[in-house]
């Protein structure tokens with residue numbers, strides 16, 4: 001696939017090994033890991049049980065609005081970050097939060113300049129429910145739900161999302177009205193509100209159906225959970241993700257964007273190119289460390305015992321909860337590092 005932006009990009013590695021990252025609140029993985037019993041397969045929680053256990057009541061959650069530029073805003077509740085593009089032609093959202101927050105997202109959009117125009121598009125960055133749960137609610141308001149081809153099948157079937165450690169959540173099959181009605185393969189451009197909205201499919205990154213969304217005039221990009229700010233990321237290996245694909249996607253974005261690009265991560269605050277570059281280096285270095293240990297003949301259990309990611313724990317892990325780093329070692333190991 002060729003992407004024409006500042007540079008031409010060529011997507012590499014459609015195959016790659018699965019590495020799956022469910023971007024949930026950082027604290028969630030830590031608490032789940034701490035709470036579960038060691039050894040044995042950790043239990044699989046249904047969405048409701050998972051939310052009740054680790055999240056504040058969704059109906060009490062508020063939406064924080066950060067204006068980014070002309071007609072562009074970041075909306076943050078408790079799930080994935082939402083980008084809103086508003087203007088004379090209508091509204092486009094990137095990701096939609098949990099369904100319970102849809103009315104508050106809608107109200108926040110109405111408070112934006114030209115936010116009272118019709119909702120036209122909702123782009124899903126990947127299938128995880130903390131990003132897609134409100135699909136049906138926004139489709140009912142008139143939004144065309146847009147996604148990369150593989151996402152539709154993932155949403156339709158549901159699946160078990162794992163962080164490589166103690167966190168395992170069953171995402172139920174989505175109802176038909178929640179499924180994307182407009183899907184694409186390599187890339188696609190939507191034009192509205194004076195903006196060129198470029199969607200690029202990265203096929204083996206956080207999942208197999210990741211979309212990175214560039215607002216080419218506003219110099220804003222939403223990376224979904226390919227880039228998160230809570231430390232070691234979740235990579236959804238079972239849904240076709242891979243650490244190699246995460247790194248390739250980050251490198252491709254870094255190579256193709258102007259220096260003043262503002263970057264919206266899947267979770268966490270608005271970020272800069274320096275933030276994304278540091279995160280990308282961490283992915284490269286940690287995956288190299290696990291690969292080196294593997295070449296030295298170490299088993300997965302040995303790597304966890306020796307904590308081969310120790311040099312990165314202070315900045316990217318949780319020094320008080322070694323299970324987070326251990327979960328990431330597991331993911332890197334099974335991703336083929």
Ligand SMILES: [Zn+2]
Nearest residue numbers: 022023128225
């Ligand atoms: Zn995710």
